[in-house]
Amino acid sequence: MILIRNGRLIDPKTKRDEVVDILIKDNKIEKIGNIDENDVDRIIDAKGCIVSPGLIDVHVHFRDPGFTHKEDILTGSASAAKGGFTTVVCMANTNPIVxxxxxxxxxxxxxxLSSINVLQASAITKGFKGKEIVDMDKMIKAGAVGFTDDGLPIMDSDxxxxxxxxxxxxxxxxxxxxxxxxxxxxxxxxxGKISKQMxxxxxxxxxxxxxxSRDCMLALxxxxxxxxxxxxSKNSVEMVRFIKKLGANVYAEATPHHFTLTEDDVLTYGTNAKMNPPLRTLEDKMAIIEGLKDDTIEIIATDHAPHTYEEKNVEFTKAPSGIIGLxxxxxxxxxxxxxxxxxxxMKLIEKMTINPARLYNLESGSIEEGKVADIVIFDENEEFVVDKFVSKCExxxxxGHKLFGKVKYTICGGKAVFEEKK
Structure with a gap:
């Protein structure tokens, strides 16, 4: 058993925000409250820290199979655990395609073999060719949690x-x-102005x-x-806002790089600021932030996309797009x-836990008695310098950036799968 003491529990599903103890027995949350329990295997002092549901990322590339020199399921899982994630959904653009x-x-x-919950999305179309839909029933039966041709658009509206x-x-x-x-x-x-300058x-x-616009209307x-x-894009944010008002069951995700950086940062970071879709203007960035604020955008997802130093250290137009993010x-x-x-x-955690869970019909995303113990413990006020990574790529x-919010522990299925080195 593990006892988490004195942590500030923030759970968007139940709307709890209070300092409590949490007892984990086997792989589940046994009790939440003031707990006087001596017969435990381990006590974690979470005083001054936030205890939240384990984070869920619905958009990662673990490059396995086919590109495991960039990342594989196990190294990607370790990277996720360090970032506080207990569940990820992998995209299908592997080799072979899923x-x-x-x-x-x-x-x-x-x-x-992973330390966290690694789920897999199937391709929508065979070979990502946009012509023939996969056998959805077979792929669902085999364990696919959703469908995407991420990396390539599907041009055929029919x-x-x-x-x-x-x-x-x-x-x-x-x-x-x-x-x-x-x-x-x-x-x-x-x-825009930066591409023209370059x-x-x-x-x-x-x-x-x-x-x-097309896919919103087809979703409706x-x-x-x-x-x-x-x-x-700010126009795309507005389109999603509009289609939601009409009743479409449309979700939207934003990445940390799109709500943090703009096209100006390409001049500073070069190919490490190259991604699809690209960083855009300050106006676009602020529209994304407004979309996050009013829940037009319900989900924060990383689009974790590892590439090697050699692949990125080339002329801008020849470098692959994407950055790591977990x-x-x-x-x-x-x-x-x-x-x-x-x-x-509360709202930030909501966009990284229960909302992604709802998109993929997952049972996780909350901290409740009887639920599987997927938990992250972090200090929102601890500042640190981004330095070493457990991902294969950097x-x-x-x-080198100074950020707030240091992950202290990640617990998945009742087991500590990441602990900050003292």
Whole structure:
């Protein structure tokens, strides 16, 4: 048994915000309250710290199978645990692509060795070609928790609508990468003042806006549960806000880099500020923050995308897009959103726990008696310098930054899977 003493429990599902003790027995939460228990294996003193549900990230790339020199399921899991995450949903753009039962079985078997809950999304279309929908029933039976062609947009609207109708019948979410490639010259950088200064024609926000508009309308038509991934444009935020008012079951996610940085940061961080969709203007960033504040954007997700130093250390136009994010996400949320009075702590945790759980129909995301003990303990006021990573890669603009919010312990299934080194 583990006894967590004197921590400030913040649980958005139950709306609890109080200093209590939590007793963990086996893998579940046995009791919450004032606990006088001597027969325990371990006592964790959480005085001065927040105790929240383990974080859930619905958008990660663990590169396994096929690209394990960048990351694999076990190193990605360790990176997640260090960041306070107890559940992640992996994207399907592996090699081979997760559009078949065999690849999904491999991932699920390896995930059994993970210290956290590693879930896998299936591709929507076979081979990410946007032409033929996978056998959803077989993939769900094999363990897929949702469907996405993340990394590539699906251009055929008829395919999208058919997939949405099928997903609605099966009560599974679809997640969409929203960029029209025909409108993009160089992916990974906003088509604006910085790209012009660098002599590059980039990715304009309209490439995202037209796709978001289409998929929002198709979501309204179908009634499917649809997630707009890594939203970056103010117009797209407004479109999601509008479609919600019409009754569509649309979710939206924002990444820490999109609510923290702008296109100006490309000049400072180079290829470590290259991602799809790109960092955009200050106006776009503030629109994302407003969307987080009014719950137009319900979810914070990292789009954790490891690339090696050699892959990133090339000419900007030749570098792959993406940055790692699991080990800095909570701290960026605290530093950029809570400390700047955009969100309170309850709302930040909500967007990183119970809301992602609801998108994927998960039982996790809360701290309640009888529930599995997935918990993170962190000090919101402890400042630290982002330095060493347990991910295989270090492609991030945030290395060297001073952030608030140090993760002290991550507990998954009743076991401590990360502890801060003293």
């Amino acid at each position: 559009d078949n039962e065999e690849t999904l079985d491999y991932i699920n078997e390896k995930a059994k 395919i999208i609508l058919k997939a949405m109708n099928m997903a609605k019948e099966r009560n599974v979410p679809l997640s969409f990468h929203e960029e029209d490639p025909s409108l993009i010259t160089c992916a990974g950088i906003n088509d 002599g590059i024609l980039g990715a304009p926000n309209v490439a995202e806006d037209v796709m978001v 038509k179908s009634g499917a549960k649809v997630n707009i991934q890594h939203i970056s 080990e800095t996400a909570l701290s960026l949320g605290i530093t950029s959103l809570v400390k700047n009075n955009h969100l309170n702590m 492609n991030t603009p945030f290395k």
